[in-house]
Amino acid sequence: MTNPRCGYAGIVGRPNVGKSTLLNHLMGTKLSITSRKPQTTRINLLGISTRGQTQIIFVDTPGLRDLRPDPSGRKINRYMSNQAMAAVADVDLAVLLVDARGWTEADEAVLALIKREGVAAICGINKIDRLARKDVLLPLMKEIHDKYAFEAIIPMSALHRRGLDDLSAEIAGLMPDGPHLFDSDALTDRPLVFLVAEAIREKLMRQLGDELPHRTTVVVERYDVGAVITEIDAVIYVERQSQKAIVIGRGGKRLKAIGQEARGNIEDLAGGKVMLNLWVKVQPGWSNNDELLARFGYR
Ligand SMILES: Nc1nc2c(ncn2[C@@H]2O[C@H](COP(=O)(O)OP(=O)(O)O)[C@@H](O)[C@H]2O)c(=O)[nH]1
Ligand SMILES: [Mg+2]
Structure with a gap:
């Protein structure tokens, strides 16, 4: 018998990179809403996946723009960035999602937060289906590799369910030992x-x-x-x-x-x-x- 494992894996990244789509496809059920527009997700949402001895508590988060106060200054926007920032601070593992079409300043800002918290992280390079030329992928992986000691860097497509098995296996392997926090049939914390x-x-x-x-x-x-x-x-x-x-x-x-x-x-x-x-x-x-x-x- 192996010991039970349980941990929080926060899916973080700039708006619109596919975080909620990823949560839904990792869970195999639609929990989180998605759209072409940024800032669709407003509240951190848990997706709970229990397989055998391992329970992964995914946290879908609102997109992080940068760490400065939002220019529009509305409280809802502040609420959303606080939600996402809390997710980086409180998780066992951050899954940083970026777009295969290139690293941006907004990605850099999210990475800065991961670095500040010193949290273990995996980088998912999403939307590889959108790449016209696949030969840009290797240089991008190298660029990302040089930025942070990621546990893994995984090219994927959340929408087309490519690379998700690799990603799940990496995440599961990084969950700490500990008792399960939710029942094995729980899907989310939300009513x-x-x-x-x-x-x-x-x-x-x-x-x-x-x-x-x-x-x-x-x-x-x-x-x-x-x-x-x-x-x-x-x-x-x-x-x-x-x-x-x-x-x-x-x-x-x-x-x-x-x-x-x-x-x-x-x-x-x-x-x-x-x-x-x-x-x-x-x-x-x-x-x-x-x-x-x-x-x-x-x-
Ligand atoms: N082509 C493509 N589109 C994707 C992929 N993953 C997500 N999307 C689309 O990107 C948009 C934003 O997705 P969403 O999950 O809401 O992003 P979030 O803001 O990061 O949660 C939606 O229109 C998704 O269908 C992918 O792997 N490939
Ligand atoms: Mg979302």
């Missing part, structure tokens, strides 16, 4: 209503333009499991009346589309039929207000 609210927020991220999604958040107000159908009431909060009109769309078209798209995901989560009622409400300045942030779950 179902959180995942439901996130599924709706994902559709907002995907349906709306560039700026507006960052001004929205979603709160599930009622979750009633019935004999045949689960009834869910959720509120989409925006900051201004004009934003409300955009989310609802002409004749309610956009809100309807968001609801329809989200319902499929939510039925997977709930494991049965769902009736989803969506409202849009204006809550001025919620993203820059400590009390409202806490009330909306950012704490």
